[in-house]
Amino acid sequence: MRLNGKKLRLIQLGIIMCLTFPISGCWNYFELNELSFVTAIGYDQGSHYPYRLTFQVMNPNNMVQQPIGGSGKGGSPITVYTGEGNNIIEAIQNASNKISRHMNFSHTQIIVIGEALARKGIATIFDVKERSMEGRINVPILIARGTTAENVISALTPLDQIPAYNLAQKVLITEGTPSKALNLIENDVVSILSTPGIDLVLSGVELSNNGKKATEQQSFQSTSPPLLAISKMGLFKKDKLVSWINNSAAIGTIFLLDKMKHGTFSINCKNKPSKVAIQINYSKTKVEASMVHGTPTFHITVRTNGDIKETECPLNLEDPKVLNMLGKQSAKKIGEFIQSAIHAAKQVKTDVFGFGQAIHRASPQSWNKLKNHWDDLFTKAKVNLDIFVNITDSGLRKKPYEFK
Amino acid sequence: MFFSRYRNRQPASGTKKNQNEPIDPSLDQLFSYIKQEFSESPDFVIRTFSAGNNNETRFGIIYLECLVDEKVIDEWVIKSLTLASGLLPKEFDDEALSFDMVKNRALSIGKIAILETKEKIIKSIISGNAVLVGAGWKKAISCSTASEKSRPISEPTAQSVIRGPLDSFTESIKVNLSLIRRRIRSPHLKVKSLDLGHFTHTKIFVLHIEGIANPKIVKDVLKRLKEIDIDSVLESGYIESFLEEKTFTPFPTVLTLGRPDDICGNLMDGRVAILVDNTPFALVVPSSFRHLFMASEDYYQRYDIASFLRLVRFVSFFVSLVLPSLYVALITHHPQMLPTSLLINLSAQRENVPIPTLFEAIIMELMFEVIREAGIRAPRVLSTAITIVGAIVLGQTAVSAGLVTPAMVIVVAITGLASFVNPSYELAITARLIRFVMMILAATFGLLGITLGLVVMISHMNSLSSFGVPYLEPFSPLNLKAWGDTFIRLPLWMIRKRPADLHPLKKNMIAKYRLRNGRPSKEEDGSG
The missing domain is CATH 3.30.300.210 (Nutrient germinant receptor protein C, domain 3)
Incomplete structure (x- = not known):
C-alpha cells in the first residue's frame, strides 16, 4: 500500500494518540462511591508492632442533608479504622483489610502524631507520604499531648461534621488571631528535620473530655460536648519530642520564628x-x-x-x-x-x-x-x-x- | 451550459428535447403541443378569444390557474386587449403587424417579456405568468400575472431580539429582497439572479454591495452556485453544502440568518448574501468562527453591555462544550481537585446511584436531546405536556428514584441553557455533537482527554476556511485590530474598519473620528 502525505499524517496522528495511553499517569477511573476519603491520619506506637495507624474516613452519606429518596442512616459522619505494622505501608495495608473501598489520601486535612511515638522519633513516618503520588504535603501536623493520636482522631467535634476539618481550622485560627500555635505543614516538617541548625517545634492538641465519651454522638447532644483544643508547643531535639512549652515561652518562640x-x-x-x-x-x-x-x-x-x-x-x-x-x-x-x-x-x-x-x-x-x-x-x-x-x-x- | 451534463445523462427527458424549437404560427398546433406538455392538468387553462376591428384576429392566453392572479388577467390583459383593439388602426388585423401593436399599445400590464421558443413558453407558464399568443405570431408575450401569495411578515422565531427591528424573512423571495432593499437604498446593492434545480427551478438571488464586497469573493460564489447540478432546491440547506469547503466538519462555515437587518449588516461588512425562494433564511458567506457569536443586536445596544454579552456567549459556548465532560473527569479521575466540602456533597449524592458517572452523563444528555427534539417536532398543542413530562420525569423523579444525582441534573441543565445563548443555532448544534466525544474522552483519560480533545478540535478548526477567509480568523492568523469586535465590541467609532479578512474594497466604515472634549467629533479630512 502506498501512503500519500495525508494518510501518513493520519497514521502518525493515530500513533501519537495511542502513545497518550501509557503517559496518562493518573489514569485512575474510580467512581466516588468506590473510594473512601481519608480525612485524618494518626500515627502511634503499636502494641505489637512499631506503628499503629489510625485513619479517619468520612461517611458522606451521614453528613449531607439527604437528597430525596436517599437512605440517610443518621449514623456517625466518620468511621475510624486502625492498622498495625512493621512499617507505615504495612500498617496502611492492614487497615485497608477492614475497608470495603479504595483508600484515597488526597483529602487528608490533618496528621496527628501520638506523644509516645513523638518521643521515640518521627523521622521515619514521612518517607512513605513523600513517595506516594496520592496525598498532599501541605497537611498540618499536630502532636497529641498526653494521649494517643488514635484518641484524637476518633473524637467527634461540634460544629464541623468532619473532625479533621475542625482540627485543621482550629490550627489556622489559633495561628492567626491569638497567635498561640504554629501551623506547620508536612513539607515544613520534613525540611526542618533535614536541615542542620534548626530544630522542630510542633503544636499540640489536647482532648478535654468533660467527662463524656468523645467517640459517641450522644455526647454532642449537650451544650458542653467533649472538645479538642490546640494547646502548648512541643520542642523536638532532632526528631524526638523532648519537652512542652506554654504561655510566655510559646509566645516568645512565635516571635523568634517571626x-x-x-x-x-x-x-x-x-x-x-x-x-x-x-x-x-x-x-x-x-x-x-x-x-x-x-x-x-x-x-x-x-x-x-x-x-x-x-x-x-x-x-x-x-x-x-x-x-x-x-x-x-x-x-x-x-x-x-x-x-x-x-x-x-x-x-x-x-x-x-x-x-x-x-x-x-x-x-x-x-x-x-x-x-x-x-x-x-x-x-x-x-x-x-x-x-x-x-x-x-x-x-x-x-x-x-x-x-x- | 450547466444543463448539459444533466441532458447527457437523461436524454429521454420530455421537457428538454424541444428546447430551441420556434413557436408554431398556427395556434391549434401550438395549443396541442402545450396541452400535451402539461398532460391536461386540471389547473391548466387556455382561454381563446377574438379581438380587433372585425373580431377576426384570434388570441390565446395560457396560464396555470393556481399560480396566477385571475383578476389581473381579466382586468389588465383580456379587458384591455378587447377594448383597445377596437380603437386601433386597420393594420392591427394584419397578423404580421399585430404583435407589435398589441405589445406597444393594447396591453396595459406592467411587466412583460417576449418569448421566442416553445420551451420558454412552458417555463414562463410554470413561473406563474400568463402567456399571450396570437394567430400567425412567431413570438409570444409573457405577462407578469403571478399571484404573490405569501405569509405576512412576522416576528423572527429563530433569532429574536429585544432591541431591534422585529421583521423577519418570509418564504417569498421578492418580499425578502424588498426587506433588504428598504434598508439599503442604494443602486450599489447588486442582485444577481440564478435558477437552480432542474425540476424546481428555484429562484436564487446573490446579493452584494458594489464597491465594498471583494469582487473575487462574489465571482467565486457565483461560480460555485452555477456549478451546482441538482434536481431540486427546496430550502437554502440544499445549496449550503455546496458552498462549504470542507463537508466533514461539525463547524458551520456558512452562516444562516433569518433577519433582514442581520443580512444588511453583513452585506455592509463586505460579505455576500444568498436568498433562496421559499426559504425564510438567507445564507451569508464567507463566515468565520467569531462571526457565529455576533448578533445584530450587539450593534444596537450600548458597547458595554454588548461586550459583556459577547463574553457571556463565548463562555457559554465553552461551558456547553465541556461542562459535562469536566464534571465526569473531576468525579471519576481527579477527586483530589475538588474542594473537600464539595467532594463530601457530591460523594453523598453518588452514594446510592447505580449508574457509572459517564453513563449517567450520557443518558441525561441524550434525554435532554430527546426532550428538545420532541418539543420541536410535536404538535404545538402537546408542547406543554412535553415540557411537564420532561421537567418532572428528568428533574424530579429520576433524582428521587436514586437513578441520577441532582448534581448531574444541574450540570445538564446548565449545559442546555448555555447552548441556547448563542445567536447562531448552528453553533449550538456543533457544541451538542462534540460534547459527547468530550465526555467519552473525559471518562477514559480525565482532564488529559479533555485537553487532547480541545487540541484536536482547535487544530481541525484551524484547517477550515470559508471562501478564502481562515475560520479562526482574528486569532489565527493573529489580527489584534479585529479583537475590538470579537470578545468585546468597542464603540463603533473605535472599530471604524470593516473586517480586514474579507478584503473589502472600502476599508473604513466610519470616517475618522477623534475624541474632542470627551465627544467624538468629525475631522475635516476624514473620509474613506
Whole structure:
C-alpha cells in the first residue's frame, strides 16, 4: 500500500494518540462511591508492632442533608479504622483489610502524631507520604499531648461534621488571631528535620473530655460536648519530642520564628496591678548572628505595631507621651517573652529558633567549625534585644471611663 | 451550459428535447403541443378569444390557474386587449403587424417579456405568468400575472431580539429582497439572479454591495452556485453544502440568518448574501468562527453591555462544550481537585446511584436531546405536556428514584441553557455533537482527554476556511485590530474598519473620528 502525505499524517496522528495511553499517569477511573476519603491520619506506637495507624474516613452519606429518596442512616459522619505494622505501608495495608473501598489520601486535612511515638522519633513516618503520588504535603501536623493520636482522631467535634476539618481550622485560627500555635505543614516538617541548625517545634492538641465519651454522638447532644483544643508547643531535639512549652515561652518562640500575627498580651499600667491589653497587628523579627570571641551572639530586632484593646486604668490615651510609655512597657514585655523562650530551649539544648542557620548564613566558615558541638554552644549563646513597639490605635474610644 | 451534463445523462427527458424549437404560427398546433406538455392538468387553462376591428384576429392566453392572479388577467390583459383593439388602426388585423401593436399599445400590464421558443413558453407558464399568443405570431408575450401569495411578515422565531427591528424573512423571495432593499437604498446593492434545480427551478438571488464586497469573493460564489447540478432546491440547506469547503466538519462555515437587518449588516461588512425562494433564511458567506457569536443586536445596544454579552456567549459556548465532560473527569479521575466540602456533597449524592458517572452523563444528555427534539417536532398543542413530562420525569423523579444525582441534573441543565445563548443555532448544534466525544474522552483519560480533545478540535478548526477567509480568523492568523469586535465590541467609532479578512474594497466604515472634549467629533479630512 502506498501512503500519500495525508494518510501518513493520519497514521502518525493515530500513533501519537495511542502513545497518550501509557503517559496518562493518573489514569485512575474510580467512581466516588468506590473510594473512601481519608480525612485524618494518626500515627502511634503499636502494641505489637512499631506503628499503629489510625485513619479517619468520612461517611458522606451521614453528613449531607439527604437528597430525596436517599437512605440517610443518621449514623456517625466518620468511621475510624486502625492498622498495625512493621512499617507505615504495612500498617496502611492492614487497615485497608477492614475497608470495603479504595483508600484515597488526597483529602487528608490533618496528621496527628501520638506523644509516645513523638518521643521515640518521627523521622521515619514521612518517607512513605513523600513517595506516594496520592496525598498532599501541605497537611498540618499536630502532636497529641498526653494521649494517643488514635484518641484524637476518633473524637467527634461540634460544629464541623468532619473532625479533621475542625482540627485543621482550629490550627489556622489559633495561628492567626491569638497567635498561640504554629501551623506547620508536612513539607515544613520534613525540611526542618533535614536541615542542620534548626530544630522542630510542633503544636499540640489536647482532648478535654468533660467527662463524656468523645467517640459517641450522644455526647454532642449537650451544650458542653467533649472538645479538642490546640494547646502548648512541643520542642523536638532532632526528631524526638523532648519537652512542652506554654504561655510566655510559646509566645516568645512565635516571635523568634517571626510567625507573630495578632497575638495579645497585657502590661501593667504604671505601678498598679491593673492592666492594659495590647493586640499586635504587625510584627517583624530579624535575627542577625555574629561570633564574638568564640561566643555566638545574636542581635534580635523586633518591630511591632500594636493596638490598645482594653484598659483598666485611667490613662490619657490622647497624649502621645502616654502611648510612648505604653510602647516601651510592651517592648519590655516582649523581651521577657523572648528571654523565657530562649531559656526554655537552652534547658533542653534544642535550637528551635534556627540560630544555627543564622550563623550558617552569616559566616559559613565558622558554622563548619562549630556545627558538631552546636548543641553545647547554643546554651552559651548571647542574645541582644532591640525591640520597638509602636502603639498606633486605641479603638473607637480615647479616654477610658472615669468611675466615681 | 450547466444543463448539459444533466441532458447527457437523461436524454429521454420530455421537457428538454424541444428546447430551441420556434413557436408554431398556427395556434391549434401550438395549443396541442402545450396541452400535451402539461398532460391536461386540471389547473391548466387556455382561454381563446377574438379581438380587433372585425373580431377576426384570434388570441390565446395560457396560464396555470393556481399560480396566477385571475383578476389581473381579466382586468389588465383580456379587458384591455378587447377594448383597445377596437380603437386601433386597420393594420392591427394584419397578423404580421399585430404583435407589435398589441405589445406597444393594447396591453396595459406592467411587466412583460417576449418569448421566442416553445420551451420558454412552458417555463414562463410554470413561473406563474400568463402567456399571450396570437394567430400567425412567431413570438409570444409573457405577462407578469403571478399571484404573490405569501405569509405576512412576522416576528423572527429563530433569532429574536429585544432591541431591534422585529421583521423577519418570509418564504417569498421578492418580499425578502424588498426587506433588504428598504434598508439599503442604494443602486450599489447588486442582485444577481440564478435558477437552480432542474425540476424546481428555484429562484436564487446573490446579493452584494458594489464597491465594498471583494469582487473575487462574489465571482467565486457565483461560480460555485452555477456549478451546482441538482434536481431540486427546496430550502437554502440544499445549496449550503455546496458552498462549504470542507463537508466533514461539525463547524458551520456558512452562516444562516433569518433577519433582514442581520443580512444588511453583513452585506455592509463586505460579505455576500444568498436568498433562496421559499426559504425564510438567507445564507451569508464567507463566515468565520467569531462571526457565529455576533448578533445584530450587539450593534444596537450600548458597547458595554454588548461586550459583556459577547463574553457571556463565548463562555457559554465553552461551558456547553465541556461542562459535562469536566464534571465526569473531576468525579471519576481527579477527586483530589475538588474542594473537600464539595467532594463530601457530591460523594453523598453518588452514594446510592447505580449508574457509572459517564453513563449517567450520557443518558441525561441524550434525554435532554430527546426532550428538545420532541418539543420541536410535536404538535404545538402537546408542547406543554412535553415540557411537564420532561421537567418532572428528568428533574424530579429520576433524582428521587436514586437513578441520577441532582448534581448531574444541574450540570445538564446548565449545559442546555448555555447552548441556547448563542445567536447562531448552528453553533449550538456543533457544541451538542462534540460534547459527547468530550465526555467519552473525559471518562477514559480525565482532564488529559479533555485537553487532547480541545487540541484536536482547535487544530481541525484551524484547517477550515470559508471562501478564502481562515475560520479562526482574528486569532489565527493573529489580527489584534479585529479583537475590538470579537470578545468585546468597542464603540463603533473605535472599530471604524470593516473586517480586514474579507478584503473589502472600502476599508473604513466610519470616517475618522477623534475624541474632542470627551465627544467624538468629525475631522475635516476624514473620509474613506
